[in-house]
Amino acid sequence: MSAPITRGNLQPTKAHGSLLSRGRILVAGFGVVLGLVVAEIGLRFAVNPSDLRVGGVGGARWVAHPFLPFAGRPGAEIALHVKQVDARVLAKNNAYGFRAHEFPEEKHPEDFFIICLGGSTTWGAAAASNAETWPEILERLLQQRYPHRNVKAFNFGTDFANSVYSIVTLSLVGVYVRPDLVIVYHGWNDIAPAKASSYRTDYSHHFADFDPAATPRGLQVNLPGGIRTLYTALLVTFVIDDWMGVNDIATYVIEDRGGRSWSPDTAAARVLENLRTIHSIARGHGAQVIFSTFQFFDGAFPFNDQYRDFFEGNGFLYVDQDRLIADGDPALQFDIGHFTKKGREAMAQNFFDYIVAQNLLGER
């Protein structure tokens, strides 16, 4: 016969179970908090917070622009992680959203201003800082060679920018810098629009406007201000946002409509018209222009021969980066078009050698 169930019989068991579960929860909670504190302390000792910040398209990196499909966010400091080379990149934008020095309001006789137009290779994919992009490496080379001049190279390179994008930035922004020299390095980003069967000269078949309101902003940028001061929260959201591709502007602004119907001559001719326009703008504003062939890792850029014929046929200045930089060298390029530090130095060196040989600074 079992003992009668009384309040006294039940209490110890209930109390025991309750104590156990509360204790477990407390221990687990304490462990989590301790783990977070240790992780937080460890992260604070080990990493720079800028390495953990997401420069997402909707977060900090890009803005809409009435005359461009997208533009760099003015005055932003952007930390990125370039997966292919596991590189940390810190980009500082000027007031116009370019990864460049602030634009000067005045120009003095000793100033020599250079504008470098291009895509992500010029912007400096995997370049740890602005100073390590090829335009700023070139600036230092020239400054050393011409110490009596104040040489400033302004990086107008933008991810996914092509010849049409650069026409617009040069005409609406660049000419106001009063450049002495414009350097143009375009190639990869013109191939897809130029060979599209839906081709339109204004590239509206290729780009769409960036709409921040319709773009996912990622997790990190939505963290409440207090939590965003925690390195662990930054780390977790950084990893998730990176995995989700929040940084990929191409997803939102590049349209690929229809097929490819083209010959290399036709497609190249479409781009060359734009290069001629860049030349007209720059020369009309008193600047020299240097063009370039485009250096592909596998040497297979389809327009380089047409570029050379065009530059020579029109008497345009150009540097044959495609011939000067070795193909297939992973020490120079980490993918089909982007450069390692050594590659960026080679780019800058080749432009430098040409500028010196042509005496472009001495002439002015």
Next chain:
Amino acid sequence: MRHSRLSARFALVIFGFILAFVVTEVAVRLLIFDSGYYTSYEPADAGRWTAHPFLPFAGQPSADLTLFTAGKVEHIRTNAYGFRAHEFPTTKGPQDYFVLCFGGSTTYGYRTASNAETWPERLEQMLAARYPERNVRVFNMGMDLGTTATSLVNLMTVGVHLHPDLVIVYHGFNDLSSLGYRNHRTDYSHYYADLPSEVWRGLQASVPQWMLASRAVHDLTGALDMWMGVNDLSRTVMRPRDDDPDRMKGIETVLRNLRTMHDVARGAGAEIVFSTFQFTSGDEPLYATFNQTLRDFFEKNGYRWVDQARLIPDYDSSVNVDECHFTQKGRDLMAAGFYNYIAAQNLLSER
């Protein structure tokens, strides 16, 4: 008992509502003769304008629109690039003479019955009559709210690819309104915003089509849309003013854009003719200063230009319908002003 009284009241309300609606419908049909007046025709995405990556907005390609503006019918046909112009040719023969006309709504043809009555196409008719041995084609690249910035981009990204022989630039009113911003930027991002890919089209476009068979519904929703400014492109793509004490702040940007247009046109092998801007009240100090700045600039740089501001009379309601837009007589005067200059300078024979 109470239930039936409620039903009766409800029926009475319904009857009253229907009666009011019928009376309104009859009144509208009797009193408002112009069925098109309250047609809500210009919501930003309703067929007329479209988003564009390198412009704040662009004309809807290949649109065929009939608008009713202040009681007048306006028929607009746009080409594949969204301009109120002939289709762009893909080839150019030796007899071809291509003219591109850049400007704002005065060039586009505000309240102009058809494409053929815009001043660019009137100019084409005059030139074709004068030079029958040439195939003169004048392409209207004007767009509502267009400035030197939109025209510069259109010239660079579309115009030069047409291999023009002559570029004509007629800008003033919209550029003047872009000046005097405290936050002026050379890329006009202080002035324009992108046309959103999706815009609320207003009440009239939102009600079911069958309801618009009622003139009362049609005109009421149209009037409300107009009152709310749903039709106004400028409310969608222009930023609010941030006034600077210097009303001409930024004028150097306008001049720089004109210079760049000159360089691009000349680089592409075309002549370029600029113009002063015809304001109805041209003696207003701001307008007079603007035009004098243009004259000085054209003269100093040795550019070709036509002084439309002096050639077309001020304060003449047979010429202008408002501060800047033209009547048909005004558009004919514009075309004649450019035609006389082209003929006098022998621009067609030179080529």
